[in-house]
Amino acid sequence: MKAHSGEVGVFVRIRPTANFSQDIIECLPDGQTVNIHHKKDTRKPLCPRKIQRSSWSFRLEGVLQDVSQEEVYTRVCRRVVLGALDGYNGTVLCFGQTGAGKTYTMTGSTESYKQRGVIPRAIQEVFQEVQKRTEHTFSVYLSYLEIYNETLVDLLASLQSSALPSPRSMVVSEEPGRGVFIRGLSLHPVHSEEEALNLLFEGEMNRVIGSHALNRNSSRSHCIFTLHLESRSRTLSDAKYVTSKLNLVDLAGSERLGKTGSEGQMFKEAMYINKSLSFLEQAILALADRRRDHVPFRQTKLTHALKDSLGGNCNTVLVANIYGEASQKEETLSTLRFASRMKCIRTNPAVNEHMDPAAQIKKLKKDVQMLKEELSFGNTLVNRPSVPYDPLSQAQLAEIDSQVQRYLEGSLKEISIISVSQVRALFAKFKLAVHRGQEKKVNARLRQTYNLGEEDQRADTPAVKEWDTRGSTEEDEAGSFEVSHKNTQHPSSTRAKTKKSKDKPSQSKRQGEESPLSKKRSDSASKPKLNSVQSPEREQELQEPDTESQEPQESQPNGKEPFHPDSTLTKAEAFDDFKMGRGSKLNRILQENKAVLLERRSLHRQLTDEVNAVKREIDCTAATMQQYRETRGGQGRYSEPDDTLLNQLRELKALYRQRYEVLNDIKAEINYCQHLVDQCRVRLLSEFEKWYKKYSLVPEEDLETSMDNTLDQVSLSECDDNQLPPESSSSESFHNARYRMLRRRNTRSLCVTPEQRSSSSGSGQRTLPQIPPVS
Numbered sequence: 001m002k003a004h005s006g007e008v009g010v011f012v013r014i015r016p017t018a019n020f021s022q023d024i025i026e027c028l029p030d031g032q033t034v035n036i037h038h039k040k041d042t043r044k045p046l047c048p049r050k051i052q053r054s055s056w057s058f059r060l061e062g063v064l065q066d067v068s069q070e071e072v073y074t075r076v077c078r079r080v081v082l083g084a085l086d087g088y089n090g091t092v093l094c095f096g097q098t099g100a101g102k103t104y105t106m107t108g109s110t111e112s113y114k115q116r117g118v119i120p121r122a123i124q125e126v127f128q129e130v131q132k133r134t135e136h137t138f139s140v141y142l143s144y145l146e147i148y149n150e151t152l153v154d155l156l157a158s159l160q161s162s163a164l165p166s167p168r169s170m171v172v173s174e175e176p177g178r179g180v181f182i183r184g185l186s187l188h189p190v191h192s193e194e195e196a197l198n199l200l201f202e203g204e205m206n207r208v209i210g211s212h213a214l215n216r217n218s219s220r221s222h223c224i225f226t227l228h229l230e231s232r233s234r235t236l237s238d239a240k241y242v243t244s245k246l247n248l249v250d251l252a253g254s255e256r257l258g259k260t261g262s263e264g265q266m267f268k269e270a271m272y273i274n275k276s277l278s279f280l281e282q283a284i285l286a287l288a289d290r291r292r293d294h295v296p297f298r299q300t301k302l303t304h305a306l307k308d309s310l311g312g313n314c315n316t317v318l319v320a321n322i323y324g325e326a327s328q329k330e331e332t333l334s335t336l337r338f339a340s341r342m343k344c345i346r347t348n349p350a351v352n353e354h355m356d357p358a359a360q361i362k363k364l365k366k367d368v369q370m371l372k373e374e375l376s377f378g379n380t381l382v383n384r385p386s387v388p389y390d391p392l393s394q395a396q397l398a399e400i401d402s403q404v405q406r407y408l409e410g411s412l413k414e415i416s417i418i419s420v421s422q423v424r425a426l427f428a429k430f431k432l433a434v435h436r437g438q439e440k441k442v443n444a445r446l447r448q449t450y451n452l453g454e455e456d457q458r459a460d461t462p463a464v465k466e467w468d469t470r471g472s473t474e475e476d477e478a479g480s481f482e483v484s485h486k487n488t489q490h491p492s493s494t495r496a497k498t499k500k501s502k503d504k505p506s507q508s509k510r511q512g513e514e515s516p517l518s519k520k521r522s523d524s525a526s527k528p529k530l531n532s533v534q535s536p537e538r539e540q541e542l543q544e545p546d547t548e549s550q551e552p553q554e555s556q557p558n559g560k561e562p563f564h565p566d567s568t569l570t571k572a573e574a575f576d577d578f579k580m581g582r583g584s585k586l587n588r589i590l591q592e593n594k595a596v597l598l599e600r601r602s603l604h605r606q607l608t609d610e611v612n613a614v615k616r617e618i619d620c621t622a623a624t625m626q627q628y629r630e631t632r633g634g635q636g637r638y639s640e641p642d643d644t645l646l647n648q649l650r651e652l653k654a655l656y657r658q659r660y661e662v663l664n665d666i667k668a669e670i671n672y673c674q675h676l677v678d679q680c681r682v683r684l685l686s687e688f689e690k691w692y693k694k695y696s697l698v699p700e701e702d703l704e705t706s707m708d709n710t711l712d713q714v715s716l717s718e719c720d721d722n723q724l725p726p727e728s729s730s731s732e733s734f735h736n737a738r739y740r741m742l743r744r745r746n747t748r749s750l751c752v753t754p755e756q757r758s759s760s761s762g763s764g765q766r767t768l769p770q771i772p773p774v775s
């Protein structure tokens, strides 16, 4: 058999007997073919419909009759062992009925050196090769597994210093890069043939003792003796190394259940063996059938443990052990059939090569160092200044930032390029500058659209001066918003409000009843002016005077007692009160902004429909033109469609572009409005929490625990009552996530100090209005 040939090597070994049935078992002189002849039983009546076969021919890789243990090893196993030392996985299996010589082939006699089997010979060969292959270092590990009635037994567990793992703790596992392995099976390092043999025998002994202790037959189990090899080159400082597994498998007797005539425990054993061997056969059939992409390896422990040892990249050899006696003809035939199926499996042996990450890093570092030296040498040769190849420091990044700024302002004519990392950093800075510019542009356009005035020169705009002279009532009633006004309010307006507040019959729930003022407010809130989106600066302006002047008005309804939430109210009810009272302005802004957002969304939908309609018309016109061309083409001449169609198409395209641009603008506005709505909502909640915490009669600890629940209710009700049209039925997750984000942001905003806030706003990272400081 060729080394790593791609087919499973199958041999038949006939157990020597004085009663060899030559007329039944015929071994041809080619040394590869065995024929089985069936002597017809003249006593049995012939079944007329069944075609009675009388001979079977099996051509295998070799028929081993009356051969020594050494020859068996050399012909069957040697190349697999040598392959394992080169990094190929290898498996040798012995299959056959009980007493046919499987254990004799695999382990041999432990008493006679000459009669030692494949395993001790393989161990010897491995260590001899390790001695010979001086250019490599080898590590050898051993494991010895027994599978009895679908239970995994570690035959070398007795050698472990730690407590023995229970059979239940052992499982067949798979990991990428590691393949199949038995988790919990002990792995023993061995440095010499002797050490390895000691372990083999120890395992054999444990197998026998175990079978006595448990009152079972040692031949009723499958045994897998594995040599795990790892080899690294001594000469090459390579990160590569190879690993392999050499599995030497002694399968349990393959005789059929009926024949054993067993009962009780023996019946159970036979049943398990039959099951595992039958699944082994199924796996082999699947492996041999190239059209099947699924092989049922996981059906039993045996097939699962042998998953990467039967086909695949493994050198696999099977020895089919048979009796020479006529009486065993049926089982012999069955064993040979199994063997011939095994022959159909194609394998693709491959070396298990790995890269040692530590060695690889070391090698790459060395390469990088060498390349840097070469570059610097090249620079010296062409008189170029030395180039930094390390990551840029903070100082270098700051310098690049300043260069970009000066370059954009025009004070720096050009930036000299010195390294690739500097070019990358420059690109990043330019990208950032472009983003900022775009953001500013959108912001400015929105401010213009909504008449919000300039961001930083508000106080100087005519609108401010004009507004300053107006009263707050006017502002309330107008419902419109000018962001750039000063935040002073005429004392009379406060007084006027105070008076109206005093008119209210009582606080708490009754406060929620509509007073003339609140009626007016809610009226104005329910009819928001569509262009009056209000920014958080506006909230601040509204909020700050409240802190000074409105508090007595809203917190002292009777002019004496400070207002606090009624302890009989739930927090959600208190929130309703808050929205009607102290937080009414924030609430009104929120409602108005939501209305604007709704209006923008509805406009967006309209525009989308429009754009789609235009698109459909374009398609239609284009199709008409195409049809026109085809019709004229059919008459043997090509003609352009008439001008009307062409003009129509041109106009439609222009309209499409124009509507599309408007659509994009609306999208940007929606984003901006959404941002403002979110900010208002967060601000309203945080103001409420602050107010509630300050005045609530509920003890602090209860408040803390109730805080979360109420925030949930409040925020959810906020989400519910915003009445924005749901985009789809699956938007629930989106809303939940957004709600959580709002909650997190809300909590954070409560923790941020005004200094932190102003420093973050000063970082220049955001151009959108910041949440105003919490008063």
Ligand SMILES: Nc1ncnc2c1ncn2[C@@H]1O[C@H](COP(=O)(O)OP(=O)(O)OP(=O)(O)O)[C@@H](O)[C@H]1O
Pocket (backbone or CB within 6 Å): 014, 015, 016, 096, 097, 098, 099, 100, 101, 102, 103, 104, 105, 218, 219, 220, 251, 252, 253, 321
């Ligand atoms: N080729 C052989 N030469 C000499 N003796 C043999 C040979 N094959 C088997 N025997 C002997 O036959 C007996 C049964 O063999 P063995 O225990 O190897 O069978 P088995 O197939 O492993 O059975 P079980 O399934 O019970 O483990 C042993 O005493 C063994 O020494």
